[in-house]
Amino acid sequence: MPRAESAHAEAHTASGKRDLILRAATTVFARHGFFSAQVADVAREAGVAAGTVYLYFRSKDDLLVSIFERNMKDARTEARAALEGLASPVERLRALARLHLDRLGRDRDLAVVFQVELRQSTKFMERLSTTHLREYLGLMRDTIADAQADGAFRKDVNPTIAAKVLFGALDEMATNWILSKRRYSLVGEADGVLESLLNGLATKTTKDTKENTR
Amino acid sequence: MPRAESAHAEAHTASGKRDLILRAATTVFARHGFFSAQVADVAREAGVAAGTVYLYFRSKDDLLVSIFERNMKDARTEARAALEGLASPVERLRALARLHLDRLGRDRDLAVVFQVELRQSTKFMERLSTTHLREYLGLMRDTIADAQADGAFRKDVNPTIAAKVLFGALDEMATNWILSKRRYSLVGEADGVLESLLNGLATKTTKDTKENTR
Amino acid sequence: MPRAESAHAEAHTASGKRDLILRAATTVFARHGFFSAQVADVAREAGVAAGTVYLYFRSKDDLLVSIFERNMKDARTEARAALEGLASPVERLRALARLHLDRLGRDRDLAVVFQVELRQSTKFMERLSTTHLREYLGLMRDTIADAQADGAFRKDVNPTIAAKVLFGALDEMATNWILSKRRYSLVGEADGVLESLLNGLATKTTKDTKENTR
Amino acid sequence: MPRAESAHAEAHTASGKRDLILRAATTVFARHGFFSAQVADVAREAGVAAGTVYLYFRSKDDLLVSIFERNMKDARTEARAALEGLASPVERLRALARLHLDRLGRDRDLAVVFQVELRQSTKFMERLSTTHLREYLGLMRDTIADAQADGAFRKDVNPTIAAKVLFGALDEMATNWILSKRRYSLVGEADGVLESLLNGLATKTTKDTKENTR
DNA sequence: TATGAATGAGCCTTCATTCAT
DNA sequence: AATGAATGAAGGCTCATTCAT
Numbered sequence: 001m002p003r004a005e006s007a008h009a010e011a012h013t014a015s016g017k018r019d020l021i022l023r024a025a026t027t028v029f030a031r032h033g034f035f036s037a038q039v040a041d042v043a044r045e046a047g048v049a050a051g052t053v054y055l056y057f058r059s060k061d062d063l064l065v066s067i068f069e070r071n072m073k074d075a076r077t078e079a080r081a082a083l084e085g086l087a088s089p090v091e092r093l094r095a096l097a098r099l100h101l102d103r104l105g106r107d108r109d110l111a112v113v114f115q116v117e118l119r120q121s122t123k124f125m126e127r128l129s130t131t132h133l134r135e136y137l138g139l140m141r142d143t144i145a146d147a148q149a150d151g152a153f154r155k156d157v158n159p160t161i162a163a164k165v166l167f168g169a170l171d172e173m174a175t176n177w178i179l180s181k182r183r184y185s186l187v188g189e190a191d192g193v194l195e196s197l198l199n200g201l202a203t204k205t206t207k208d209t210k211e212n213t214r
Numbered sequence: 215m216p217r218a219e220s221a222h223a224e225a226h227t228a229s230g231k232r233d234l235i236l237r238a239a240t241t242v243f244a245r246h247g248f249f250s251a252q253v254a255d256v257a258r259e260a261g262v263a264a265g266t267v268y269l270y271f272r273s274k275d276d277l278l279v280s281i282f283e284r285n286m287k288d289a290r291t292e293a294r295a296a297l298e299g300l301a302s303p304v305e306r307l308r309a310l311a312r313l314h315l316d317r318l319g320r321d322r323d324l325a326v327v328f329q330v331e332l333r334q335s336t337k338f339m340e341r342l343s344t345t346h347l348r349e350y351l352g353l354m355r356d357t358i359a360d361a362q363a364d365g366a367f368r369k370d371v372n373p374t375i376a377a378k379v380l381f382g383a384l385d386e387m388a389t390n391w392i393l394s395k396r397r398y399s400l401v402g403e404a405d406g407v408l409e410s411l412l413n414g415l416a417t418k419t420t421k422d423t424k425e426n427t428r
Numbered sequence: 429m430p431r432a433e434s435a436h437a438e439a440h441t442a443s444g445k446r447d448l449i450l451r452a453a454t455t456v457f458a459r460h461g462f463f464s465a466q467v468a469d470v471a472r473e474a475g476v477a478a479g480t481v482y483l484y485f486r487s488k489d490d491l492l493v494s495i496f497e498r499n500m501k502d503a504r505t506e507a508r509a510a511l512e513g514l515a516s517p518v519e520r521l522r523a524l525a526r527l528h529l530d531r532l533g534r535d536r537d538l539a540v541v542f543q544v545e546l547r548q549s550t551k552f553m554e555r556l557s558t559t560h561l562r563e564y565l566g567l568m569r570d571t572i573a574d575a576q577a578d579g580a581f582r583k584d585v586n587p588t589i590a591a592k593v594l595f596g597a598l599d600e601m602a603t604n605w606i607l608s609k610r611r612y613s614l615v616g617e618a619d620g621v622l623e624s625l626l627n628g629l630a631t632k633t634t635k636d637t638k639e640n641t642r
Numbered sequence: 643m644p645r646a647e648s649a650h651a652e653a654h655t656a657s658g659k660r661d662l663i664l665r666a667a668t669t670v671f672a673r674h675g676f677f678s679a680q681v682a683d684v685a686r687e688a689g690v691a692a693g694t695v696y697l698y699f700r701s702k703d704d705l706l707v708s709i710f711e712r713n714m715k716d717a718r719t720e721a722r723a724a725l726e727g728l729a730s731p732v733e734r735l736r737a738l739a740r741l742h743l744d745r746l747g748r749d750r751d752l753a754v755v756f757q758v759e760l761r762q763s764t765k766f767m768e769r770l771s772t773t774h775l776r777e778y779l780g781l782m783r784d785t786i787a788d789a790q791a792d793g794a795f796r797k798d799v800n801p802t803i804a805a806k807v808l809f810g811a812l813d814e815m816a817t818n819w820i821l822s823k824r825r826y827s828l829v830g831e832a833d834g835v836l837e838s839l840l841n842g843l844a845t846k847t848t849k850d851t852k853e854n855t856r
Numbered sequence: 857t858a859t860g861a862a863t864g865a866g867c868c869t870t871c872a873t874t875c876a877t
Numbered sequence: 878a879a880t881g882a883a884t885g886a887a888g889g890c891t892c893a894t895t896c897a898t
Contacts, residue, residue: 017878033335035249039872040881049880051874060872090416112336119333121247122326122393129393144415153415161406162415164390165383172382179336179343192375200414201358201367201376202304231861253889263863268890445857461763463677467893468860477859479895488893518844540764547761549675550754550821557821572843581843589834590843592818593811600810607764607771620803628842629786629795629804630732659882681868691884696869 018056021046022070025063030109034064034117064124067113072132075103079139089147090198096140097170097190104174105186115175137163162197169193232270235260236284239277244323248278248331278338281327286346289317293353303361304412310354311384311404318388319400329389351377376411383407446484449474450498453491458537462492462545492552495541500560503531507567517575518626524568525598525618532602533614543603565591590625597621660698663688664712667705672751676706676759706766709755714774717745721781731789732840738782739812739832746816747828757817779805804839811835 024046028037039060043050057063079099086092104111119125140163147153153162173193177186238260242251253274257264271277293313300306318325332338354377361367387407391400452474456465467488471478485491507527514520532539546552568591575581581590601621605614666688670679681702685692699705721741728734746753761767782805789795815835819828 033337035335038870043881050872051880051882052878054873055878116333116336116339119330121249122244122330123247125330125389126393129390147415151417154413154417157410157415158406161403162410164386165379165407165410168382168384168386168389169379170382171386172378175339176343176378179340189375192372193379196371196376196379196414197411198414198416199368200410200412200416201361201371202412202414203365203368252887264889265864265891266862269861274889461765463763466891471860478893479859479861480857482894483857544761544764544767547758549677550672550758551675553758553817554821557818575843579845582841582845585838585843586834589831590838592814593807593835593838596810596812596814597807598810599814600806603767603810604806607768617803620800621807624799624804624807624842625839626842626844627796628838628840628844629789629799630840630842631793631796680866692868693870693885694883697882702868 017048017052021048021053021056022063022067026067026107026109026113029064029067029117030112034113034120039063064113064118064120065127067110068118068128068132071103071110071114075099078103088152089143089150090152093140093143093147093166094190094194096143097166097194098187100170101173101190102187105177108178111174111178111186115171115178137167140166166193166197169197231262231266235262235267235270236277236281240281240321240323240327243278243281243331244326248327248334253277278327278331278334279341281324282332282342282346285317285324285328289313292317302366303357303364304366307354307357307361307380308404308408310357311380311408312401314384315387315404316401319391322392325388325392325400329385329392351381354380380407380411383411445476445480449476449481449484450491450495454495454535454537454541457492457495457545458540462541462548467491492541492546492548493555495538496546496556496560499531499538499542503527506531516580517571517578518580521568521571521575521594522618522622524571525594525622526615528598529601529618530615533605536606539602539606539614543599543606565595568594594621594625597625659690659694663690663695663698664705664709668709668749668751668755671706671709671759672754676755676762681705706755706759706762707769709752710760710770710774713745713752713756717741720745730794731785731792732794735782735785735789735808736832736836738785739808739836740829742812743815743832744829747819750820753816753820753828757813757820779809782808808835808839811839 021042025042028041028045031037032041039053040050042063043053046053053063057066079096082095082099083092086095104114118128137160141159144153144159144162144166148155148157148159170190170193173189174186177184177189235256239256242255242259245251246255253267254264256277257267260267267277271280293310296309296313297306300309318328332342355373358367358373358376358380362369362371362373384404384407387403388400391398391403449470453465453470456469456473459465460469467481468478470491471481474481481491485494507524510523510527511520514523532542546556565588569587572581572587572590572594576583576585576587598618598621601617602614605612605617663684667684670683670687673679674683681695682692684705685695688695695705699708721738724737724741725734728737746756760770779802783801786795786801786804786808790797790799790801812832812835815831816828819826819831
């Protein structure tokens with residue numbers, strides 16, 4: 001997080017104030033919920049006047065969307081860098097899972113906004129899922145397909161379904177973590193999820209029986 | 215209002231009108247989103263006056279919570295009946311997954327409310343997750359533990375994590391289904407999810423290597 | 429209070445039920461205030477259905493007005509009987525004052541309605557003051573004029589003003605009594621008021637000086 | 643809106659707008675009654691938007707209470723100044739009575755609010771009577787006690803009762819004045835009230851007889 | 857007569873957004 | 878660029894009254 005250095009220092013640059021407000025919005029939305037939160041609360045948290053928010057954002061909705069866009073952009077950059085050196089598709093999948101949980105686990109307010117507030121209504125959901133999320137799921141699916149081509153993954157599993165299973169599992173880990181009263185490492189869950197999913201729950205004997213016939 | 219005829223038949227019993235309103239609320243919340251929807255819309259959809267809603271429900275929030283409670287109760291009853299005859303833990307897990315997706319897949323409006331609208335804010339989320347959801351995850355975890363005791367499942371997987379992975383995967387299937395423009399059978403996804411999860415993505419050779427070392 | 433015998437017995441006669449509801453309204457209006465009180469509360473207190481109230485009264489306003497009319501009628505009857513045997517105007521005035529405070533002091537709920545709830549708005553006030561109150565003040569004024577004719581009262585005091593002073597003093601006693609946390613006899617205040625007013629506050633010497641010149 | 647011109651001059655100071663709204667509320671409450679009056683009416687009368695009222699007042703109730711507080715504060719200031727130069731307790735009592743009626747007589751709308759609207763319910767009444775009114779009655783009682791110590795007033799009258807009689811009499815004068823169709827000077831009634839009360843209604847002969855024995 | 861479920865008009869209050877300074 | 882006072886649309890909820898039974 002580059003802005004961690006000094007929020008005050010950045011307040012004098014245009015993009016610095018934009019980030020300042022976005023950061024405040026994240027905190028406030030996480031604390032009160034998007035609908036209950038007032039734009040005035042965000043402004044107060046950011047230390048600016050209510051009107052100033054509208055110099056940087058079109059609307060309250062735009063604040064929420066911008067939090068998403070901003071962080072997805074960062075996440076993409078981070079992911080590109082991390083995946084670059086990894087040749088093995090399996091390793092890339094593991095890195096993806098760890099990045100996903102690490103990013104949310106580092107910032108609880110952000111996690112709340114991503115896991116709860118962004119799912120306000122189908123209006124947001126559809127908008128998000130048809131763009132970034134589709135892309136993210138696509139990346140997972142492709143990586144899984146690569147692993148299948150490699151021979152590392154079984155070829156008789158639909159990579160699209162497998163990607164959704166993985167994403168869903170990670171998503172659930174994140175949601176559970178923010179709702180839990182216990183404080184534990186979210187990224188620490190990544191290996192457990194992957195282990196379950198890569199090697200399966202069943203013992204070898206079970207695996208041979210044809211259970212999935214109707 | 216096409217349902218007005220059948221609704222009329224139910225209108226003469228107290229619980230009939232309550233159900234009528236709950237049904238209308240599900241439709242309206244799914245269509246407009248909980249926050250955008252107006253109580254007056256719900257009333258109009260149900261064919262009653264706005265004030266009548268408040269004879270059966272304390273508040274707009276109560277409508278949302280009641281949709282959840284009502285359906286969880288039904289689901290529990292249905293689940294109990296379905297699981298009764300199944301001795302094998304693995305079969306019970308499969309039944310659970312199918313029931314989960316079948317229930318949501320049968321009623322798209324209900325699915326939207328469950329997958330989107332009920333996750334409005336941490337206020338609802340916490341309330342729901344600390345009661346019904348905890349119980350549901352607990353049932354999955356216990357069934358998985360049973361399978362481990364049976365020897366059907368590997369013992370070196372944490373059943374709590376495995377339960378979350380399964381629930382998360384099913385949840386993601388449901389969310390993808392409602393957001394998708396394509397019309398397909400949601401319950402049909404159950405087997406694919408289970409197959410991925412039971413037998414894992416990895417080929418046997420991959421499984422033997424120690425991939426999950428950091 | 430004739431209805432004291434048995435409210436239940438009277439519930440079977442038309443006027444009995446009317447009185448029952450009026451009694452309930454007095455209690456409820458005193459407890460919650462006229463505007464906050466709901467017609468349904470009155471009905472519940474009376475042990476009848478909400479709709480039944482409208483068989484006996486035109487509106488909620490009518491309940492309030494009827495409480496007033498009913499009690500003024502009783503008061504008039506009582507006053508006529510009490511004043512009949514009294515020849516001395518001064519004694520009649522004293523009897524009037526005692527009756528006034530005694531009637532309110534016997535029934536705290538009624539007192540609250542008379543001292544507070546009936547003064548809701550100029551709408552009620554004007555209606556009441558142009559009828560019953562005018563008559564009541566007129567009775568006081570005439571009695572004072574009689575006392576002046578008798579030689580018991582000074583002739584250089586305007587009887588209209590004196591009547592208002594007396595009524596205002598009694599009214600204030602009643603209002604203070606209902607707002608006071610202490611429990612004391614309201615009618616017991618009558619003599620003190622009269623003593624102050626008849627003989628004045630000033631000592632004889634003071635009385636001779638012309639203080640009331642501007 | 644005839645007052646719009648002068649109002650405009652005040653609109654530029656924060657307290658100016660607050661006063662503007664309070665003034666409008668007094669007019670509207672006097673005209674329609676507190677409960678029938680709408681906040682929107684008050685806003686319209688003040689020439690501001692409905693929401694603006696809530697920038698200066700917490701609630702509709704707060705408007706009513708603020709009218710009271712505001713005027714009691716003014717009245718106290720005025721009374722302190724007027725009483726300062728008066729050594730004689732009797733003169734002070736007379737000044738108090740005249741101030742009381744003069745203040746209400748100068749502003750009919752204010753008088754209506756004080757005499758009628760503020761007596762909405764025991765909720766308001768108790769709140770007001772336990773603070774300002776208690777203090778006001780206390781001031782009257784102390785002044786009467788001073789007059790007794792001076793020898794100007796008889797010592798065998800309870801000053802607390804005498805204070806209530808005086809206050810009640812003034813209060814009744816005010817109420818009669820606002821309900822009367824006739825237009826006359828309210829403050830002009832002060833001397834008549836005091837004359838009655840100071841010197842009493844009874845002639846000297848009557849005074850000697852012990853009428854106040856039961 | 858009596859019921860009480862149903863009605864629906866009405867209102868206080870909130871708060872995203874604007875705009876004069 | 879920044880302010881924050883002002884706006885006014887919008888909606889959840891109440892409750893007096895009605896009416897089919």
